[in-house]
Amino acid sequence: MSRRIWAIAFNTFKEAVRDRILYNLVFFALLLVASAPLLGEISIGVQRVLLINLSLSAISIFGIVISIFVGISLVSKEIERRTLYPVLSRQVGRGEFIIGKYCGLAGTLLVNTAAMTAGFYVELLLMTRSFTRADANILIAIYFLFLQFIVIIGLALLFSSFSSPLLSALFALSMFVAGTFAVDLRAFATMAHGPEGWLARAASYVVPNLASLNVITRVSHDQLIAAGLVGYNTLYTFVYAAAAASGAVLIFSRRDLK
Amino acid sequence: MNRRWTILAATVLVASMTASVVLVSRIAAAYPSSPMEDVLFISSPEFVKRASLGYSGLLADIYWMRVVQYFGRKHARDSMEYKALAPLLDITTTLDPNLIVAYEWGSTFLDQPPPSGAGDDNAAVALIRKGIQNNPDEWHLYFTLAFIQYLGQHDYLGAAKTFEEGSKVPNAHPWMKIMAAKMLTDAGNLETARYMWQNIYNESTDKNLKHNAELHLASLVVDEEIPQLESAVSEFRQRTGYNPSSWRDLIASGLLRAIPRDPTGELYVLRNDGHVVVADLKKLPFINRGKPE
Numbered sequence: 001m002s003r004r005i006w007a008i009a010f011n012t013f014k015e016a017v018r019d020r021i022l023y024n025l026v027f028f029a030l031l032l033v034a035s036a037p038l039l040g041e042i043s044i045g046v047q048r049v050l051l052i053n054l055s056l057s058a059i060s061i062f063g064i065v066i067s068i069f070v071g072i073s074l075v076s077k078e079i080e081r082r083t084l085y086p087v088l089s090r091q092v093g094r095g096e097f098i099i100g101k102y103c104g105l106a107g108t109l110l111v112n113t114a115a116m117t118a119g120f121y122v123e124l125l126l127m128t129r130s131f132t133r134a135d136a137n138i139l140i141a142i143y144f145l146f147l148q149f150i151v152i153i154g155l156a157l158l159f160s161s162f163s164s165p166l167l168s169a170l171f172a173l174s175m176f177v178a179g180t181f182a183v184d185l186r187a188f189a190t191m192a193h194g195p196e197g198w199l200a201r202a203a204s205y206v207v208p209n210l211a212s213l214n215v216i217t218r219v220s221h222d223q224l225i226a227a228g229l230v231g232y233n234t235l236y237t238f239v240y241a242a243a244a245a246s247g248a249v250l251i252f253s254r255r256d257l258k
Numbered sequence: 259m260n261r262r263w264t265i266l267a268a269t270v271l272v273a274s275m276t277a278s279v280v281l282v283s284r285i286a287a288a289y290p291s292s293p294m295e296d297v298l299f300i301s302s303p304e305f306v307k308r309a310s311l312g313y314s315g316l317l318a319d320i321y322w323m324r325v326v327q328y329f330g331r332k333h334a335r336d337s338m339e340y341k342a343l344a345p346l347l348d349i350t351t352t353l354d355p356n357l358i359v360a361y362e363w364g365s366t367f368l369d370q371p372p373p374s375g376a377g378d379d380n381a382a383v384a385l386i387r388k389g390i391q392n393n394p395d396e397w398h399l400y401f402t403l404a405f406i407q408y409l410g411q412h413d414y415l416g417a418a419k420t421f422e423e424g425s426k427v428p429n430a431h432p433w434m435k436i437m438a439a440k441m442l443t444d445a446g447n448l449e450t451a452r453y454m455w456q457n458i459y460n461e462s463t464d465k466n467l468k469h470n471a472e473l474h475l476a477s478l479v480v481d482e483e484i485p486q487l488e489s490a491v492s493e494f495r496q497r498t499g500y501n502p503s504s505w506r507d508l509i510a511s512g513l514l515r516a517i518p519r520d521p522t523g524e525l526y527v528l529r530n531d532g533h534v535v536v537a538d539l540k541k542l543p544f545i546n547r548g549k550p551e
Contacts, residue, residue, distance in 0.1 A: 043323045045359035045464055053315040060313070180311045210312065217315030221356040 004092050005100040012074065012104020013111075021070060021108060024062045028116050031058055032123045051127060052220040055120040056141055060216070062116070063109055063149045064176060070108070071156025072168040074101040075252065095249040102157055102245055109149045117142050134222035140230060141219040147237040148213045152176060154244030155208070161252040178203075179210035208240055298345055303352030310353065318354030325350060325360070329367050333374070340376035343367060347385055351392075361389030362402050366470070369410045374543045379410045400424025401434060404441075405454065414445035433457050452478050476521035477544035480536060483518065484548040487526060487534045490514055501532040 016022070035054060043050065075098070078084035087097060117139070124135065155175050159168035178185075185204035192200050213233055215225055300306050310317045325346045332340055347364040351357060367375050368382035386403040393399060404420035407413040418441035425434035433453075440450045452475065459471035490513040494502050497511065505528055508514040518526045524537040527550070535550040536542050 042327060043319070044326050044363055044466060046319055046322060046357070049315075049357070050319045053313075053319050057313045057316040177311060181308070184308075214312035216313070217318070217354055217356070220315050223356070 002096065005096050005103065008087070008092070008097060008100025009103035009107060012101050013107050016070060016105065016108040019070075021066060022112060022115075024066070025112065025115050025119070028058055028062060029119055032119055048124075048128060049220045051120075051124060052138060053216060055116070055123065056138070056145065056216040056219075059113060059116045059120070059142065060145045060148065060214070063113060063145060064152055066109060066112065067105070067149045067152035068156050068169055068172045068176070070105055071153045072160040072165045072172060074105060074157060075160050076165045076168075094253045098157060098161070098249045098252055099245060102153060102241075102248075105153050106150055109153070110146065113142065113146050113149070137222065137224060138219045140225045141215045143230075144213045144215055144233060147233055148210055150237050150241050151179075151208045151210070151213075151244070154241040154248070158244045158248040158251070161248040161255065175207060176210065179208040180214075181211075182207050182209045183211045209236060213237075298342055298349075301345055301349075303349040306349050307353050314353045318350050318357055318360075321346060321350040321353060322357065322360050325364065325367075336373040338372040340367070340372075340378075343376050344378060344381040344385070348388075351385065351388060355388075355392035358389070358393060358396055358398065361386055361393075361399055365389075365402055365406060369406045370544075379406060382406050382410065395427055397424045397427040397430035397434065400427065400430075404437065408441060408445065408454075409451070414441050417441045417445070431457070431461065448478055448482055473542070474544050477542050477546075479521045480542055480545045481547050483520070483526075484534050487514075487518055487528075488532070491528070491532045491534065495532060501530065502528065503530075504528060 032051075032055060075084075078087070084097075088094065120138075121131075121135075125131065128135075152172060152175075156168060156172040159171040163171065182204055185200055185207065189197055189200035189204055191197075212229065215229075218225065300309075306317065306321075307314050325343070328342060328346060329340065343364075347360060347368070350360045350364070354360075365382040365386045368378050368385060369375060371377040383403065383406055386399055386406065389396070389399045390403065400420050401424055404417040404424065407420060408417035418438050421434050421438035421441060424430055425432075425438060437450075437454060440447075440453065455471050455474045455478065459468055459475065462468045462471060490508055491502060493513055494508055494511055502508050502511075505514060505517045505525075509516065520526055520536050520542065522538070522541045524541065526548070527535045527537050529535060533548075535548045536545065537550075539545070539549055
């Protein structure tokens with residue numbers, strides 16, 4: 001990573017901290033402390049499963065909300081405050097600016113996810129009194145959630161490179177929802193014929209394949225996640241994020257900023 | 259000026275919130291809403307799963323909590339109807355097909371006769387078969403199915419087959435094989451039922467399951483003791499030509515050694531017609547004999 005990209009990424013992280021993005025950790029901590037034992041009390045035999053489902057879903061929802069709503073404002077805020085112009089006038093390419101912003105938000109989410117993961121494991125230890133090998137399996141699900149955030153940040157950046165913040169948020173949110181149905185779309189494509197079939201097939205590959213990145217329910221039952229899936233998901237995220245970032249760079253490079 | 263406004267706003271805020279809490283309870287008393295517990299806003303399990311956007315595990319836990327709360331409320335009121343129980347369990351297990359506890363407990367809730375449960379054997383069997391289909395390596399589910407076939411449906415042959423199938427599952431408890439054999443030889447025997455409940459009691463780590471097994475074991479004791487006591491009453495009648503008026507008559511005639519008590523410590527009730535019943539059915543909900551009319 002060039003020094004310029006690193007500097008933009010670091011500043012994006014600092015700005016996110018200054019914008020009190022990490023305050024969501026307080027809500028997460030409160031949610032864990034208050035909800036898990038309480039919900040365990042009014043149910044039967046699912047305390048551990050519930051803690052895993054609740055915590056990982058919270059990590060996912062917080063992360064996706066941050067990815068979308070911070071992601072869409074990364075570029076527009078700089079234009080609005082007119083802070084983009086001095087940056088671009090210092091020999092920083094528009095591509096470097098977009099990549100730097102991407103890495104900065106990804107770093108913010110990495111710190112955020114790591115902190116929530118630590119909180120979750122403390123709560124799990126308090127509940128079960130000891131860790132088992134199956135508990136390490138949960139880290140894979142959290143890693144997949146982080147991959148989801150990477151994909152969503154890419155989409156938010158892509159949309160914000162040509163659209164208003166409100167529409168970008170709407171588009172990114174729609175892509176997230178559609179992404180959870182990617183498997184159904186592909187199944188529909190195999191059943192449909194003619195133009196509808198082609199359209200459905202194309203749509204199923206354009207929307208992010210988010211279903212395979214959500215294995216929360218599986219790890220809550222200690223089901224092992226195949227190493228192949230970890231590898232393919234990592235590769236897919238890298239490829240999809242690269243495509244989204246490239247699209248964002250292409251559009252932003254041609255955008256008239258006057 | 260600024261401070262005055264702050265104090266005024268804070269006072270109005272607290273007063274308004276307090277008043278709204280009081281008013282809501284008054285409104286609830288004046289305008290009781292119709293009971294919503296049997297209403298399912300979305301009845302299609304598949305739709306709920308799609309709408310969960312991948313958070314199906316969390317939603318399954320929430321639905322499972324709803325099942326427990328729904329059953330608990332109805333059970334506490336000695337309800338004879340559990341309309342929403344089977345659909346709620348179907349949604350829960352579609353959202354999370356590996357939630358074993360929902361199959362095990364859910365089928366028990368469905369199977370037990372009202373008011374202890376919904377008394378719907380077929381729904382219980384359908385739920386547990388769904389569980390086996392989704393989790394073929396869980397021997398507990400075969401056990402629960404066989405248990406319903408045995409005690410709920412009196413389908414001893416079916417129960418024997420299920421015990422046999424379950425015994426082949428890896429890590430299945432050895433007494434599954436014994437139960438398969440017992441189903442074919444002495445299924446109607448109290449001893450067989452006692453053997454099964456004792457094993458459930460020994461095996462369970464869940465305190466609710468243990469308590470349930472304890473109640474069944476106690477009920478089996480009652481089912482065994484009541485015929486013995488009624489036989490003593492019958493013997494007394496044959497000797498004297500009339501029914502005993504109290505347990506003391508039977509003790510005086512040498513047919514009993516002491517005043518009999520049920521496993522909960524309550525005295526058995528000797529009725530004028532010579533029948534023996536338990537004092538409190540709620541403490542022994544699973545007895546087949548000695549139920550007070």
